[in-house]
Amino acid sequence: MATEPLLVAENLHLRFGTTVALDSASVAVHAGEVLALMGPSGSGKSTLLHCLAGILHPDAGRVTYAGRDLTAMHDSERSALRRTELGLVFQFGQLVPELTCLENVALPLRLNGAPRRAALRSAAAWLERLEVSDVAGKRPGQVSGGQGQRVAVARSLVTRPRVVFADEPTGALDSLNGERVMQLFVAAARETGAAVVLVTHEARVAAYSDHEAVVRDGRVRTMEHVR
Amino acid sequence: MSVGHALLGLLEGGPRHGYDLKRSYDERFGADRPLAYGQVYSTLARLLKNGFVEVESEPGAGPERKRYAVTDAGVADVAAWLAQPEKPEPYLQSTLYTKVVLALLTGHDADAVLDTQRAEHLRLMRELTRRKDGGDLADQLVCDHALFHLEADLRWLELTAARVQQLAAHVRP
Ligand SMILES: Nc1ncnc2c1ncn2[C@@H]1O[C@H](COP(=O)(O)OP(=O)(O)OP(=O)(O)O)[C@@H](O)[C@H]1O
Ligand SMILES: [Mg+2]
Numbered sequence: 001m002a003t004e005p006l007l008v009a010e011n012l013h014l015r016f017g018t019t020v021a022l023d024s025a026s027v028a029v030h031a032g033e034v035l036a037l038m039g040p041s042g043s044g045k046s047t048l049l050h051c052l053a054g055i056l057h058p059d060a061g062r063v064t065y066a067g068r069d070l071t072a073m074h075d076s077e078r079s080a081l082r083r084t085e086l087g088l089v090f091q092f093g094q095l096v097p098e099l100t101c102l103e104n105v106a107l108p109l110r111l112n113g114a115p116r117r118a119a120l121r122s123a124a125a126w127l128e129r130l131e132v133s134d135v136a137g138k139r140p141g142q143v144s145g146g147q148g149q150r151v152a153v154a155r156s157l158v159t160r161p162r163v164v165f166a167d168e169p170t171g172a173l174d175s176l177n178g179e180r181v182m183q184l185f186v187a188a189a190r191e192t193g194a195a196v197v198l199v200t201h202e203a204r205v206a207a208y209s210d211h212e213a214v215v216r217d218g219r220v221r222t223m224e225h226v227r
Numbered sequence: 228m229s230v231g232h233a234l235l236g237l238l239e240g241g242p243r244h245g246y247d248l249k250r251s252y253d254e255r256f257g258a259d260r261p262l263a264y265g266q267v268y269s270t271l272a273r274l275l276k277n278g279f280v281e282v283e284s285e286p287g288a289g290p291e292r293k294r295y296a297v298t299d300a301g302v303a304d305v306a307a308w309l310a311q312p313e314k315p316e317p318y319l320q321s322t323l324y325t326k327v328v329l330a331l332l333t334g335h336d337a338d339a340v341l342d343t344q345r346a347e348h349l350r351l352m353r354e355l356t357r358r359k360d361g362g363d364l365a366d367q368l369v370c371d372h373a374l375f376h377l378e379a380d381l382r383w384l385e386l387t388a389a390r391v392q393q394l395a396a397h398v399r400p
Contacts, residue, residue: 038345040385040388040389183360201385203348203349203352203377203378203381203382204352204356204374204378206349206352207349207352207353207355207356207374208353208356209353210353212345212346212349214342214345216338216388221338221339221342
């Protein structure tokens with residue numbers, strides 16, 4: 001690709017005690033692309049995703065976002081970036097149980113200082129976009145797994161981030177439901193121009209990506225050469 | 228199945244008689260379909276013509292006493308075959324299994340064989356997914372059928388990838 005990648009990880013190393021989770025992992029994400037991270041269980045996919053999202057700090061190596069060194073940033077600067085330019089979707093438990101689904105989606109906007117009414121209006125539009133307007137007033141404990149995931153996707157996109165990170169976003173869903181979530185997720189991301197970095201072990205989910213990178217033993221093999 | 232490539236790969240272990248080669252092939256890959264002698268010799272004749280094998284004759288020997296050795300061109304041909312993904316289609320696993328075993332036997336990267344094939348499968352799955360999302364119910368059902376089959380292949384690839392080390396210990400003498 002001709003353009004500079006938006007997000008680059010170079011030679012990341014990370015250990016948990018004696019476990020080597022990342023062993024010189026490198027990967028590049030371009031603006032607007034959907035990248036699937038695949039690979040066996042325990043290979044380091046989630047760890048890599050967390051490093052890319054600035055949630056985990058690698059022992060060595062560098063993560064660069066839009067030309068800025070994420071690994072050298074102050075914590076406050078990094079959290080500000082996470083709030084405004086990055087979005088997250090995880091498999092479980094990411095919604096605040098005390099808030100309604102609508103309030104959950106509005107939350108990132110509120111944290112960024114948006115007025116309550118504007119935030120709720122925007123949140124409602126996103127719930128509609130993900131076809132779950134009907135659960136707006138319910139709490140996360142009162143909705144199905146698939147509905148909850150759609151709400152989480154809406155919440156990840158509400159701030160119009162430039163990159164959304166998703167770890168097994170369809171993991172707990174049956175294949176029909178999981179696919180619908182992926183369809184809506186990818187369509188919405190493309191509409192807002194957000195790049196998506198997606199961890200999945202399901203080929204049918206990965207088929208919604210533009211490219212895949214395979215993580216194995218803490219290293220990444222990109223499949224550029226076969227394209 | 229590319230019997231020619233399999234034979235070439237086996238010859239990388241050292242020159243052999245046609246009979247030996249057939250036995251070795253049958254042991255590793257011929258579970259449900261052993262090679263006929265005729266096929267072994269016709270395949271070797273073709274490989275000889277293409278310069279992928281050469282013959283070391285023993286004095287006064289008939290055709291069955293010829294020893295075949297793989298040439299550099301033959302080694303390169305195996306490498307090219309291993310690097311090339313297979314067209315995704317049903318019952319591919321026997322070809323892929325052969326490729327993985329031969330990669331291990333000949334010192335090629337077996338993970339790369341599997342990753343290349345995964346990429347090829349995913350490429351087709353992406354195409355089908357796009358067609359499905361833009362299509363009517365009939366398109367969706369047709370594409371889903373193909374997608375489920377490709378997914379099954381891919382799961383097998385994942386499983387094999389996870390067991391490559393085990394397989395390596397098993398196939399290497
Ligand atoms: N917080 C942690 N403490 C200790 N070890 C960890 C921690 N997180 C991950 N690991 C280890 O690091 C390695 C990589 O884990 P990671 O979660 O990145 O794998 P993964 O590819 O996401 O696997 P899965 O597909 O099962 O989710 C594993 O060996 C795991 O046990
Ligand atoms: Mg994980």
